Amino acid sequence: MAKQRTYSKYAHDAVTLLGEQIKLGRKQRKWTEHNLADRAGISRATLQKIESGEMSPAIGIVFEVAALVGVNLFEQDKLPFSKQIEQTRDKIAVLPKRIQVKTKAVDDDF
Secondary structure, three states: OOOOOOOOHHHHHHHHHHHHHHHHHHHHOOOOHHHHHHHHOOOHHHHHHHHOOOOOOOHHHHHHHHHHOOOOOOOOOOOOHHHHHHHHHHHHHOOOOOOOOOOOOOOOOO
8 A cells, every 4th residue: 555645734734725726716717616627628526636725636737727717826026937947047057966965974983
């Protein structure tokens, strides 16, 4: 049997909030669950999982559904996503290529 993945309270709260925002956006547009699921190309059951804050739907699907109902996933910034992506990549480029775990030297001199 597969081990059940555990998530932090923060992650649960974030997914719950996103699900509620998606549900609000859908209802403000007066779309049924079936309408939004069809627009997103997913099943109604998957949409219900997203709106109820389940962790199992793929993040790409969740982002697409959020975009369809007008939920801003990130704070509206003065910069478009392409510029933010470029800046983030620039920051990553100056960091080390590999992450090295610092190991504690073993004192085996008895």
